[in-house]
Amino acid sequence: MIQFFLIILFLSMAFIQAVAQPPAVDEEGRKAMQNLSFLAGDWEGEGWVMAGPGQKESMSLTENIRYAADSTSIFIESESNKASRPSIAVMIHYDSQAGEYVFNMSMSNGLSGRKKGEFTDGKFIWYQAENVRFTMSPTGPDSWHEIGEVQQDGQWFPVYEVNMRRAG
Template sequence: MRLFLMALALLFFTIADAQQEMPPANGPLKEALQALHAMPGDWEGDGWMFTPQRERVTFRQTERIRYKLDSTVLLIEGKGTSEGKTVHDALAVLSYEPEARHYWMRSYLANGRTGQYKAQFNADGMLEWEIPVPGRKILYIIDLHEEGEWHEEGFMLLEDGQRFQFFEMHLQRQ
C-alpha cells in the first residue's frame, strides 16, 4: 500500500510539473485578439444605409463589444434604430484560427440570416470582411482610432468591377 501511495504521489507531481511547463493552449488566440484591443467597450453614433428598395435611411447605432471565453473571442452586439424602429439587430462572434492564420466573423441577424466570413487586416490596418452573394460581394471595412472613434463603411463589389457604397457609420466610445 505504501508503494502504491508513493507511486501515486510521484505521478501527481510529474503531471503537475508537466502542466506548469506547458504554455496555455489559448495563448495564440489571446495574442491575436489583442490586435483588436480598441474594439471592446460601448459605442454609439449615427449612420446611413441604402435599403434593398434603394431608399436611404439614417439610423442611430449602438455596439456593445466584450471579450469572452478568457479573452479568446469578441462578442459584438449591434442595434440600429430609425424613427423608433429597429433597422439593424445583430450579434457576431469574432475569433482567430491560428492554423489558418486568419480571423473569423460569425454573424447572426434578427431576420434569421447567419454566416461565417473570413476577416483580416488590410494594408492600411483596417479590419475588413467580405460576404459573398450571387453576382456580387459585400465588403465591410472598420477603421478604429485609439482616441475612441469607429468609422465603418460597406460597399457592393459587382462582378464587372464596379463598386458603390451603401453603408456608413461613425461611432464614439461611451
Template structure:
C-alpha cells in the same frame, strides 16, 4: 462489484479533469492572443449614427454596438442594434457576431447572425493599417464588404457592394463613439 469498479473509474476520470494539472490547457497560445489583440480596440459599448442606401433614398439610423471578450479573451462577441433615426421604436437592424482565430489555418473566423436568423460566415482580415475588413458574397447582390477604422477614437465603418469585385458602390456608413 463490476458496476462499483466502473463507477469508481468514472469518478477518477472526472476528477482528473478538475485537478490543477489540467489547468495549463486553459491558457491560450501567445500566437492566438497576438492575433486576437488586433481586434481588442472594438471592445466596449459604442453609440452613434449612420446611413444606409439601397435605391434612391438614404435612411438614417442610430446604432449601438456592445463588444466584449469571451472564452479567455479568444473570442470577440459583437451585439449590434440599430433603430430608425426618425422613429426610435422601429428596429431596423439587429445582429450578433463572433470573431475568433483559427491557429491551424492562420486566419480569422467570423460568423454574423441577423435578427431574422439568417447568417453569414465572413472573410475577416486585419489590413496593413490596422483596420478591419469583413466581407462575404451574396447571391443576389454580389460581394459586400465592410471596413472598420478607428478614426479620432471613433468606430467608423463603411459598407460597399460590388457585382464584379472591381467597381465598388458605397451604400453604408456609421460613426460610433465609445460610451463605456
C-alpha cells in the same frame, strides 16, 4: 481477460488525464485579437444604409463590444433605432490553424452565417460575400468607422456607413 481490463484501465486513465488538464490558451489567437482592441467598449453612432437605388436611410446605432474566452474572442451586440434593421449578435475569433479571422453572426431576422475576415493596414475587413465587404477602422482613441461596400464591374460602391463614438 486481463488484457481487456488493462486496456480499459489505460483508456480510462488517458481520458481522465486529458479532461483534468486545463486547455492551453491559443496565444497566437489572443495576440491576433489584440489587433481589434479599438472595437472594445460601449458605442453609439449614426450612419446610413442603402434602402434602394439612390435611397439612403439614416439610422442610429448602439453597440456593446467585449472580449471573451481569455481575450481570444470578441462579442458584439448591435442595435439600431430602425425597425427595418435587425438586431445583430457577432462573435469574432482568430483561427490559428487557418490563419484567418472568423466572423460568426446571427441576426434577429433569422439570418446567420460564418464569414472570413482579415486585419490589413490597421483595419478589420470581413466579407459577407466575395463581392460584399465591411471595413472597420479606428478614427481616434474613442471612435471608429465602418463602411460596407459592394463590388460591381471591378469597382467598390458604398452601401452602408457608420461613425461610432465611445458612449458615456
